[in-house]
Amino acid sequence: MSEPVKSPALSSEARQEARAPQGGATLDVEAVRRDFPALALAPYGKPLVYLDSAASAQKPEVVIETEARCYREFYANVHRGVHYLSAKATVAYEDARRKTARFIGARNPNEIIFVRGTTEGINLVASSYGRRHVGAGDEVLITTMEHHSNIVPWQLLCEEKGATLKVAPINDRGEVELDELEKLMGQRTRLFATVHVSNALGTINPVREMIALAHARGIPVLLDGAQAVPHMPVDVAELDCEFYVFSGHKAFGPSGIGALYGKLELLQEMPPYQGGGEMIRTVSFEKTEYADPPARFEAGTPNIAGAIALGTTVDYLEAIGMDAVWAHEENLLGYGTALLENQPGLRLIGTAREKVGVLSFVMDGVHPHDIGTILDREGIAVRTGHHCAQPVMDRFGVPATVRASLALYNIREELDQLAAALAKVRELFA
Amino acid sequence: MSDLLDLYQEVILDHNKRPRNFGALESPDREATGYNPLCGDQLVLDVALDGDGGAIKDIRFRGSGCAISKASASLMTEAVKGKTIAESEKLFERFHELLTGDPSVRGEAGAELGKLAVFEGVREFPVRVKCATLAWHTLQAALEKAEAPATTE
Numbered sequence: 001m002s003e004p005v006k007s008p009a010l011s012s013e014a015r016q017e018a019r020a021p022q023g024g025a026t027l028d029v030e031a032v033r034r035d036f037p038a039l040a041l042a043p044y045g046k047p048l049v050y051l052d053s054a055a056s057a058q059k060p061e062v063v064i065e066t067e068a069r070c071y072r073e074f075y076a077n078v079h080r081g082v083h084y085l086s087a088k089a090t091v092a093y094e095d096a097r098r099k100t101a102r103f104i105g106a107r108n109p110n111e112i113i114f115v116r117g118t119t120e121g122i123n124l125v126a127s128s129y130g131r132r133h134v135g136a137g138d139e140v141l142i143t144t145m146e147h148h149s150n151i152v153p154w155q156l157l158c159e160e161k162g163a164t165l166k167v168a169p170i171n172d173r174g175e176v177e178l179d180e181l182e183k184l185m186g187q188r189t190r191l192f193a194t195v196h197v198s199n200a201l202g203t204i205n206p207v208r209e210m211i212a213l214a215h216a217r218g219i220p221v222l223l224d225g226a227q228a229v230p231h232m233p234v235d236v237a238e239l240d241c242e243f244y245v246f247s248g249h250k251a252f253g254p255s256g257i258g259a260l261y262g263k264l265e266l267l268q269e270m271p272p273y274q275g276g277g278e279m280i281r282t283v284s285f286e287k288t289e290y291a292d293p294p295a296r297f298e299a300g301t302p303n304i305a306g307a308i309a310l311g312t313t314v315d316y317l318e319a320i321g322m323d324a325v326w327a328h329e330e331n332l333l334g335y336g337t338a339l340l341e342n343q344p345g346l347r348l349i350g351t352a353r354e355k356v357g358v359l360s361f362v363m364d365g366v367h368p369h370d371i372g373t374i375l376d377r378e379g380i381a382v383r384t385g386h387h388c389a390q391p392v393m394d395r396f397g398v399p400a401t402v403r404a405s406l407a408l409y410n411i412r413e414e415l416d417q418l419a420a421a422l423a424k425v426r427e428l429f430a
Numbered sequence: 431m432s433d434l435l436d437l438y439q440e441v442i443l444d445h446n447k448r449p450r451n452f453g454a455l456e457s458p459d460r461e462a463t464g465y466n467p468l469c470g471d472q473l474v475l476d477v478a479l480d481g482d483g484g485a486i487k488d489i490r491f492r493g494s495g496c497a498i499s500k501a502s503a504s505l506m507t508e509a510v511k512g513k514t515i516a517e518s519e520k521l522f523e524r525f526h527e528l529l530t531g532d533p534s535v536r537g538e539a540g541a542e543l544g545k546l547a548v549f550e551g552v553r554e555f556p557v558r559v560k561c562a563t564l565a566w567h568t569l570q571a572a573l574e575k576a577e578a579p580a581t582t583e
Contacts, residue, residue: 365447369469369496370438373555377434386470399470399494428438429497 027324033409035060035316046379049414054199054227054358054405055383057252059313066312067254070305078304079278079295093304096311097294103314104225104244105235106261113260113267113294114307118226119149121245121260122193124273124297125222126153129243129262130191132271136162139188141219143168143176143205144395145198148388150224154193163190170395174201174350178209185217192221196228196244200389200403201350202333202358204228211241220266226250230407231329231356233322236261248306252407253313257306260297267293274299325408332406333357336415343422349401357406360387363422366429368400374428375402378421380414436551437558438497441505446497451490451507458490459483464568464580466560471495473503475568485514489569496561502549503565509546515573522566525549529559 033039038058041048050058070092076085078093094109101109115121130153134140140154144167151165158165166189168181176194185192192214197204207223214221220242228234230251236244243262249255262270272279272290276299281289290296317325336359340346345364363371372384383403386393393399404418458476465472473493480487489511491503510518524542529552552562560582571580 367494367496367500369471369558369561370498373437373558374434385468390470393470399472428434429443 027320027328027408029328029409029411032320033411035062036409037061037064039409043379043381044377046377049378049380049417051404051406051410051414051418052381052383053230053407053410054250054387054403056249056255057230057407058409059252059254060316062316063253063309063313067305067309070308075305077301089304089308092308092311093302096307096309099311099314100259101261103234103318104229104246104259104261105237105239107237108264110292110294111261111264111267113262113297114302114310115245115258115260115297116256116303117247117249117258118147118224118245119247121243121258122150122222122224123153124260125193125243125245125262126157128270128273128297129266130154130157131161134158134161134163134190137188138163138190139166139186140164141166141168141181141184141189141192143181143194144170145174145176145201145203145389145392146193146195147199147224147226148390150193150195151391164188167391168194170203170392173352174198174203174392174396175352176203176205176210178206178213181210182213185214185219189214189217189219192219193224194221195224195226196234197225197231197356198350198352198389198392199227199358200360200387200392200401201352202227202355202360202405203350203352204232204354204356206354207239207241211239215240227356227358231322232326242266248310248313251313252317253310254303254306257303257310259310262293264293267297270296272299273297276300278302320408328408329357329406329410332410332412332415333359335412336404336406336418339415339419343419344426346422349396349398357410359404359406360401361404362398362401363425366425368402370429371402371422371425374425375418375421378417378424380418380421382418433551433554437555439548439551441545441548442497442501445501445504449491449500449504451504451511453490453492455488455490460572460575462568462572462580464493464564464571464582466495466499466564466582468560468582469496471499471561471564473499473564473568475503475565475572477569477572486510486512486518491565491568495564496558498549498552498558498561499564502562505546505548506565506569509544510569518569518573521546522570525566526563529553529562 036058074088076089078090097112098109101112166184211221222243223241225244225246229246245260247258279296279299281291349360368384385400455476459479460477463474476490478488489507549562567580
């Protein structure tokens, strides 16, 4: 990917430009919508309004078809057989690795490890890299806006090693203050793990600046990209982070597949994460030699069809263009924000200056769960609850929020329907 | 909107807005906390027992939750106050049947449930059953003097 990373460090001028339709950067949303069969569903007889892509996104036909075709036409175990089908499956599987690497800007496909998803990717780094590099008295640094999957693996590691978990605060808009972050980067900080884009607030972290601060102190950085990859161009080599993780299912790909990117020199010196088949060079009862990355970290038969379909997913997204996706969603976010801000008694949680299409909110006198149920009967799918980010809820003093999250297939009319349904909520709870 | 009106009946909306027995008891004999880990709802229940410990003399609750869980807690406190522990356990059984059981047996259960029958609409919203039963699970924990907090999971 030669495109520069746009969103994290996008200047306001560039944002203005991104908003304006440009050659090759516009998205034909009606055509996109036709690609997603689930968008034609009608729960309770109402056209589906799917505003829960941050929990899991819908899949385009071409991805569904790839997974089905794999099982019909070229399925066998990978890296093992000498026969026709195994060779075909292996080629497709490794092709998917190359495509995934290209999509997020990894220069070498061997830097891409297929995992179940973001959670497994973070756990892999915590147990392999973390166990080796974090010791008693050391520190791991995260932020207040992490998903539980970027909190608990580090807590487990710190507990085991006698290390301390440090947490960078966020302000009332839901942004990390860089000077506060810097103060927490010390001599004992062994890793800084942060979300690229917050799932509960939508905040886009200034990851370039964060990485520069960390690297100035020799601190490696892991980025949880689960909510970034589906919405914006990402270039890990340009970002220069040590690790980057994302899930297929949030990026319109299959569930149960995701990718961990790691700098090759780090992966090469990391011990295995799980033992088993595929991850070895030679095994005897006296000594086992491990395979090189990525095989070292892919013990057992992987999610073959899922990985291959993830390859199709990133092809699909590249054909649309992540710049176009970003521009479409930014436009939609502006529209949705204005619409919700005008709803009586509604408070948006997460008003960062740099945001993706996540509209998290609470309403006076109505619990998010009740809102979720009423919206559901209008055919509108939103997430309600703590979004696996309880520390964020605590920070804003709410037990839960309603979260409407946008993706490339959403349209303004759906946000209008959301606003109309919220009026019904108010009517019922008046 | 009709099934929504079955769920959010007037009585439920009223108890959500003006929960009865809300707050804390000065010197409760039993206290228990209940969580619904799915949504983060939390409820604390204080129970005062009568002299021989066989009946619920007074009961109060506090915490945060949706309209269904709050109204359920409120209506539960009204229903079990003055009842023996055995009677309140029986009532929970009946209530649970109302929410999850075979609709054909509800007539019989309904008679014993009194006001609690307003939760019948929850049956059509299976994901909300846990909201309606959180208070009852917490009461059970309080009466059993459970060490761990009650949970709907």
